[in-house]
Amino acid sequence: MIISKTPFRVSLFGGGTDFPDWFLENGGEVVSMSIDKYCYISVRKLPPFFDHIHRIVYSRIENVKDVNDIQHPVVRALLKKYYFKGLEIHHDADLPARSGLGSSSAFTVGLIKALSAKKGKLITKKQLACDAIDLERNILKENVGLQDQIAVSYGGLNNIKFHKNFDNNFVVNPIPISNKILEELNSSLLLVFTGISRFSSVIQGDTLAAIKKNYSNLSEIAKIAKIGLKKFIDQDGDIINELGLLLDETWQLKKKLSTSVSNNLIDDLYNLAKKNGAIGGKVLGAGGGGFVLLVAKKENIDALKKAMSKFVVVPFNIDNTGSVVSYYQPDRDY
Structure with a gap:
């Protein structure tokens, strides 16, 4: 079993300028911080004693035989990407979803982190954030900015800059405080x-x-x-x-x-x-x-x-x- 632990984030300043619709013309930057409230994702091989192939537990329970039948869009997309068969995935969190704390991105980042580890791969913070951005914006076509995936991947109090010539070319500057x-x-x-x-x-x-x-x-x-x-x-x-x-x-x-x-x-x-x-x-x-x-x-x-x-x-x-x-x-x- 693998358990990933991913923080939620609090955006302080600059929210809205992290959308490509804005920063590709104007540049953008945010000041945000991750907090000690977490999203936990556990992943393990499903024992071969059941009729279903995958079991996904979050606010609902899905027992499915085919990855295409998975209703959770992030789980379905990532299991297709990583070619896993026969997994049990559980989601738990300290705070509720859809509440403004980047919980959706924390789930995506946490699942990518866990599945990468399941593959035996170390993934950098930047690659983790980029993979989550690609999934949410390009594959799932969601109206999301880019700060959440970065904030929860990196952690800490940061100034995140987005350049006009963006090609995953964001800069994360930790803010030192006494x-x-x-x-x-x-x-x-x-x-x-x-x-x-x-x-x-x-x-x-x-x-x-x-x-x-x-x-x-x-x-x-x-x-x-x-x-x-x-x-x-x-x-x-x-x-x-x-x-x-x-x-x-x-x-x-x-x-x-x-x-x-x-x-x-x-x-x-x-x-x-x-x-x-x-x-x-x-x-x-x-x-x-x-x-x-x-x-x-x-x-x-x-x-x-x-x-x-x-x-x-x-x-x-x-x-x-x-x-x-x-x-x-x-x-x-x-």
């Missing part, structure tokens, strides 16, 4: 679950369809990403307060990208958080539901948690490992 700043970040950030799960590809499709109309807003989002990066690099001033204010500014711009990005529940949650100690924040991912990221001073975190008590509140820390094989045991022969 232990003091790291402790402040880990103590000042919260995830709040709206209770709404949604398919980000649909919302992002609306945003992409109006990308020319959104040019000025995306340009401002790109500028804020550069300012946010500089704040992390300089590490002076009140970085938590400045981070919160920049996220708030980003959120106001993001809401203008599509009417699907926010709704009354999200607006009410965010306004309540601002009244109870939150400096700023934003909905993660495409929007429309999922998790809201909130920033507050350490001394205000408890009051903010109390105000958010009717929602599921998730504290977290930054993860620095990226996707890894956390368990490896060769399958038994039968």
Whole structure:
């Protein structure tokens, strides 16, 4: 059996500029981090005692005789690519899917990592991200950006740049921060679950369809990403307060990208958080539901948690490992 462990990600700045529709003309960059909440994929040889050939367990259970009958698109595509026969695949996760944390890409990356290990191959972080991008965008034709696959493959707090002449030519620059700043970040950030799960590809499709109309807003989002990066690099001033204010500014711009990005529940949650100690924040991912990221001073975190008590509140820390094989045991022969 092989178990891969892949972190979810929190996108801070620059979301939207990681779509080819944007960066191939303008260039793009994001600031994002992986967190200590994970997607786990276990893969093992299925013992030859069953009528089915493959067993896939996620939010549903699939027992199939032919790979073409697999309903999960990522699993079906990857089992075809790697030519495996007779596997049992289980998915478990610390947080719900379709919630703005890059869970779909974490699943894809984690399964590629596990299947590569099953083939006896070491795969680099860059190749892992590129394979996931190729699968999601080119094979499955999903409306996804490129930051998620990279963020969860590499891990850590990073500045990811996308060039106009993109040919898998992205650059990942780890952002060095002091232990003091790291402790402040880990103590000042919260995830709040709206209770709404949604398919980000649909919302992002609306945003992409109006990308020319959104040019000025995306340009401002790109500028804020550069300012946010500089704040992390300089590490002076009140970085938590400045981070919160920049996220708030980003959120106001993001809401203008599509009417699907926010709704009354999200607006009410965010306004309540601002009244109870939150400096700023934003909905993660495409929007429309999922998790809201909130920033507050350490001394205000408890009051903010109390105000958010009717929602599921998730504290977290930054993860620095990226996707890894956390368990490896060769399958038994039968």
